[in-house]
Amino acid sequence: MAGKNTVGRVEEIVKPFADALSLELWDITFTKEGTDWYLRIYIDKEGGVSIDDCVELTHAVTKPLDEADPISQSYMLEVSSPGVERELKKDAHFERYINSDVMLRTIRPIENVRDFNGVMTNYDNGNITVRLKDGKEITINKKDTSYVKLDDFDIADF
Numbered sequence: 001m002a003g004k005n006t007v008g009r010v011e012e013i014v015k016p017f018a019d020a021l022s023l024e025l026w027d028i029t030f031t032k033e034g035t036d037w038y039l040r041i042y043i044d045k046e047g048g049v050s051i052d053d054c055v056e057l058t059h060a061v062t063k064p065l066d067e068a069d070p071i072s073q074s075y076m077l078e079v080s081s082p083g084v085e086r087e088l089k090k091d092a093h094f095e096r097y098i099n100s101d102v103m104l105r106t107i108r109p110i111e112n113v114r115d116f117n118g119v120m121t122n123y124d125n126g127n128i129t130v131r132l133k134d135g136k137e138i139t140i141n142k143k144d145t146s147y148v149k150l151d152d153f154d155i156a157d158f
Contacts, residue, residue, distance in 0.1 A: 006030050009070040014041060017060040023053060026082045027089055030071070037075035039065075042082040049081035084152040094123035094148070101151040102130060107144055116140075117151055 007028045018025050026042040043049055043057060058079045065077070088094050088102070102120045116138065122129035128148060129139045142148070 006071055009068070010039065010041075010065070013064050013068050013070065014057075014061050017064070018043060018057060021053065021056055021060065023049070023057060026086065026093075030075070037071070037073055039071065039075045039077050041077070041079045042086075043079060044082060044086075054079040054081070085149045088148045088150070091123070091126075094120070094128065094142075097150060098123055102128075102148055103151040104128070104130065104140065104148040105146040106140060107146055110138070110140075114146075120148075 007030055010028055010030070011025060014028070015025055023043045023045050026044045027040075028042070029038075029040045031038055031040070041057065041061075043053060045053065058077065061079075062077065065071075085103075086093075088097060098120055100120055101117070103115065103117045106114050106116070108114075116130060116132060118130040118132040120128060121131050121137065122139075126142045127139050128142060128145070129137055131137050
C-alpha cells in the first residue's frame, strides 16, 4: 500500500496531532531505501522546529499509526524539520516564499542548463518565475522541475 494513498492516509491520522501541538505538516514521504522503508514526516512552525517538537509529535502519533495500520510492511518513522534548504512542493509553500532565494532543477535542459538559482518573484497557477543572478527572468511550470528548494545557504554565514 505504498504511494499517495499511504501518504494521504498517514496525513489524515497525523494532522490532528500536529495541529494540537501548533505544528504545520510540511510534507510526508514514504520511500524505500535499500531494503528498508521510511515514513518521514516533516514539520514546521513559526520560529523553527526543535528536537522536542519532533519527539512530541513522534510520541503522539506512534500509537495511532500502529492502531490504524495504514502501512502493511515494517518501516522506520522519522519526524524532522524540512531544513533551511527545504523543498517547496505545495502551492502554499511557493506562495509563502515569493521574493526568496531558490534553486531549482528542471527535468529537461533549457538552453543546455538544468540548474537555476535566483529570486522567485512570482508563483501563479503552477508557474514559477525566477529572476536569475544576471537579471534575466525565467518562468517554469512546477511539473517541469525535478525540485525547487529554498537557497538559504551562504558561505559567508560560516
